[in-house]
Structures are given as C-alpha cells and as structure tokens.
Amino acid sequence: MRRAVYDPGCQRNPGEPLEAVTLSDRDETTTQWLVSHHEDDGWIPDWLAEYLDRTPTTRMTEESAREWVTGHNDGDNLDPEDLEHAFAAIFGRRADDQERTDGLWSHLCS
Secondary structure: OEEEEEOOOOOOOOOOOOOEEEEEOOOHHHHHHHHHHHOEOOEOOHHHHHHHOOOOEOOOOHHHHHHHHHOOOOOOOOOHHHHHHHHHHHHOOOOOHHHHHHOHHHHHHO
16 A cells, blocks of 8 residues: 655644545555665565565566577577576566576476
C-alpha cells in the first residue's frame, strides 16, 4: 500500500485534525520504488519478487537471457554473475547450491 500523510502544521483551522493519513493501493510508481529501493546488485529479494509476481532478477528478462545463452559457447569465459542472472531469468528463481556445483552453464544449455 502507499501511505500519504497530510500535516497542516501549527496554523491549522479550528477543529482541523493534527494530521490526516490516507492509504491507497500499490501503483506502478510504488512498484518501481520498491524494486529500486530493495534491489541489490541487480537482484530483487526473493520475498519481494514473489510478492510482485516477477522473477527475482531485474538485470535480464527471460528473452534477453535466452539470447545471451545462444550468443555464447562452451569455451567462453563467462561472468559468474551473468550466469546467475540468466539462470534466474530463465528458470524464474535463483539457483541453489547443487545447481551451482553441477554448473549453471550446463543447466542453461539443457
């Protein structure tokens, strides 16, 4: 929800409340603020991603991640963070420790 506070200050009219608080539903501006405020190195926390019904990454979309994967080969020196973001964009969640041990590139190519 979005919260707005109106405070008339010390020169309020007789009978006017000290402050008024209004709540409204989340809109696109609020959503963008939530993402930018909670984003850490391109990642949105899992709890917020679930709440906003989106993948836990903002660095790549699923389409751009698939293009990134097809643009690389097995012998390329790939940035581990790019692998993490591509995995999250394609699979809709962050990789777990076992998938990292198996190799994210292998999962992305399968």
